Amino acid sequence: xxxxxxxxxxxxxxxxxxxxxxxxxxxxxxxxxxxxxxxxxxxxxxxxxxxxxxxxxxxxxxxxxxxxxxxxxxxxxxxxxxxxxxxxxxxxxxxxxxxxxxxxxxxxxxxxxxxxxxxxxxxxxxxxxxxxxxxxxxxxxxxxxxxxxxxxxxxxxxxxxxxxxxxxxxxxxxxxxxxxxxxxxxxxxxxxxxxxxxxxxxxxxxxxxxxxxxxxxxxxxxxxxxxxxxxxxxxxxxxxxxxxxxxxxxxxxxxxxxxxxxxxxxxxxxxxxxxxxxxxxxxxxxxxxxxxxxxxxxxxxxxxxxxxxxxxxxxxxxxxxxxxxxxxxxxxxxxxxxxxxxxxxxxxxxxxxxxxxxxxxxxxxxxxxxxxxxxxxxxxxxxxxxxxxxxxxxxxxxxxxxxxxxxxxxxxxxxxxxxxxxxxxxxxxxxxxxxxxxxxxxxx
Numbered sequence: 001x002x003x004x005x006x007x008x009x010x011x012x013x014x015x016x017x018x019x020x021x022x023x024x025x026x027x028x029x030x031x032x033x034x035x036x037x038x039x040x041x042x043x044x045x046x047x048x049x050x051x052x053x054x055x056x057x058x059x060x061x062x063x064x065x066x067x068x069x070x071x072x073x074x075x076x077x078x079x080x081x082x083x084x085x086x087x088x089x090x091x092x093x094x095x096x097x098x099x100x101x102x103x104x105x106x107x108x109x110x111x112x113x114x115x116x117x118x119x120x121x122x123x124x125x126x127x128x129x130x131x132x133x134x135x136x137x138x139x140x141x142x143x144x145x146x147x148x149x150x151x152x153x154x155x156x157x158x159x160x161x162x163x164x165x166x167x168x169x170x171x172x173x174x175x176x177x178x179x180x181x182x183x184x185x186x187x188x189x190x191x192x193x194x195x196x197x198x199x200x201x202x203x204x205x206x207x208x209x210x211x212x213x214x215x216x217x218x219x220x221x222x223x224x225x226x227x228x229x230x231x232x233x234x235x236x237x238x239x240x241x242x243x244x245x246x247x248x249x250x251x252x253x254x255x256x257x258x259x260x261x262x263x264x265x266x267x268x269x270x271x272x273x274x275x276x277x278x279x280x281x282x283x284x285x286x287x288x289x290x291x292x293x294x295x296x297x298x299x300x301x302x303x304x305x306x307x308x309x310x311x312x313x314x315x316x317x318x319x320x321x322x323x324x325x326x327x328x329x330x331x332x333x334x335x336x337x338x339x340x341x342x343x344x345x346x347x348x349x350x351x352x353x354x355x356x357x358x359x360x361x362x363x364x365x366x367x368x369x370x371x372x373x374x375x376x377x378x379x380x381x382x383x384x385x386x387x388x389x390x391x392x393x394x395x396x397x398x399x400x401x402x403x404x405x406x407x408x409x410x411x412x413x414x415x416x417x418x419x420x421x422x423x424x425x426x427x428x429x430x431x432x433x434x435x436x437x438x439x440x441x442x443x444x
Contacts, residue, residue: 020115042092044368046071049126051119051141053078053087054198056155057132060185061087062094063357064130064153065101069364069399072104075111075125076116077118078134091211116417120421123148128367134235134244135251135384136160136413139167142377146171149178151367153360155185157254157384158377160246163411165385172377179372186258190362191355192261193334193347201263203336204324210264210304211321212256214248216399218310221284234423235349240286242391243412243424247288249275253308257296257351258383260304260330266383268296268304269391270401275394277435279311287425287433302355306390316343404444 006139048071050061066070073091078084088107095102111321113121123129129145131138131154140157145152152175159165175182183386188194192300201207222237245251261267273294280290290311296304319332325337334347366373385406393400427433 002097010223019064044070044169046128046364047074047126048072048128048130048132049075049077049122050087050132051077051122051131052131052137052155053083054132056185057130058087058090059093059131059356060132060153060155062101063360064364065091065094065104066129066357067097067361067364069130069368072106072365073104075113075122076107077113077122078119079114079116080113080405081114084114088112093438110156117143123150126150128364131155134238135246136164136238136244139164139171140193142168143171146175146180149180151181151363152377153183153185153363154380155376155386156258156380157246157250158184158380159384159388160242160244160250161388161410161412162385162406162412164409165388165406168377168384170376170382172381175377176375180364181363181372181374182377183359183374184376185359186376186380186383187355187359188255188256188259189262189355189376190353190359192351192353193349194331195240196264196347197329197331197334197336197345200336200345201322201324201329203327204322204329205326206300207264207322207324208302209323210260210302211323212260212304212306213317213319214253214256214308215314216310217312218248218280218290218317223284229419230426231419231421231423235287237286240284240288241423241425242287243414244382245389246388246418247292248310249289249292249294249308249391250384251307253292253390254383254387256318256320257304257306257386258310258324258379260296260306261379261383261386263322263329264302265299266298267386268402269299270399271296271386271393272391272397273390273393273401274308274397274438276438283427283431283433287435289394289436292390292394293394296386296390309370392443395436395438396441396443398442398444400444408444410443 046069048064053076061073076084095105118321123145128151131141135157138154142154158168195366220238225235234241271294275289277290291309294306296306324330327335336345337343389400391404392405414421414424425433
């Protein structure tokens with residue numbers, strides 16, 4: 001439903017955007033809001049900027065445009081101009097298939113920004129910012145969006161190291177003060193089956209242990225091309241470098257780890273584990289492992305046994321299992337059983353939704369109504385930290401304690417962002433990158 005400037009929802013949204021920007025930022029936020037509204041003939045239009053124009057960013061932008069709200073994509077930013085161009089082409093292709101969103105796309109050449117600083121140019125032009133770059137950049141982009149008083153959708157993970165987690169937590173506190181809605185792309189929180197299982201989690205009593213899996217063949221590889229600087233190569237092949245990706249335990253397995261944190265209502269106090277590289281060990285595979293196993297321990301002594309693997313031809317499973325004193329929850333099956341196997345609840349799969357769309361539907365509906373409903377950043381940061389804790393455990397082979405890790409100040413990001421700057425890790429003379437060695441690699 002399109003918003004009419006004369007209705008109450010439109011009025012409340014106008015007031016909400018204004019007030020949320022002013023609450024913690026003072027009057028200095030006002031020029032930014034005025035600039036953001038410059039391109040709109042009506043202040044009821046919710047202007048969106050996309051920062052990070054890869055596949056996930058493109059999908060998130062389309063999902064924002066598919067909401068029922070009066071949204072408009074007004075700016076795009078990416079480190080690479082070709083990513084931006086390909087993204088806009090894909091979005092326009094979707095518009096050709098779905099004419100209802102064509103009028104919601106308004107990104108002329110002067111609002112297409114590329115380079116490391118492109119986010120600083122796009123964020124001021126919008127009411128809502130979609131952050132979907134490689135996750136290493138998420139803390140600084142989130143911090144800037146909060147500073148500018150914007151509502152935010154940001155993809156998971158939200159950081160790749162303890163320093164980044166702390167930065168997100170600090171910005172999250174300011175976002176709450178400003179009453180900025182923040183949704184994180186841990187979409188199981190927006191999936192009907194998980195929501196219904198969560199409502200009924202008490203049926204299994206106290207959760208005493210859990211299992212989580214993200215096992216599959218793995219993802220793409222982008223080979224080095226002639227003329228690329230080391231920075232450009234790593235940015236293009238970002239999945240294989242921890243400062244950009246965090247390893248697949250952080251980039252993907254965070255989904256499963258986060259589900260256990262959610263149902264447990266807390267985060268682990270320590271972790272120990274093992275991992276390595278057996279198959280994915282070429283020069284283009286950077287520094288990350290292809291398998292991890294982690295034993296996470298929570299404050300009450302309960303254990304999460306977590307495994308993720310990227311090895312073709314092996315058992316594939318992406319799922320979670322929670323075991324309690326009275327029964328168990330199998331999330332993939334959408335079922336709850338008692339300890340004798342009697343079914344206590346079964347989710348009706350006919351009522352399942354598309355959680356990727358729902359997270360945008362609910363975010364933009366809240367903004368349109370002038371409601372402050374979503375504060376996902378703190379959990380996003382702590383679940384990201386949980387995955388980082390697991391990586392630190394598998395890389396080192398040591399028991400890593402949460403408090404020591406999160407307060408360690410460990411920062412694996414570059415000191416300079418430019419195409420000629422050296423990334424934090426570079427290959428040796430043989431073209432291979434240094435790899436963590438359990439028993440030798442140290443963190444704490």
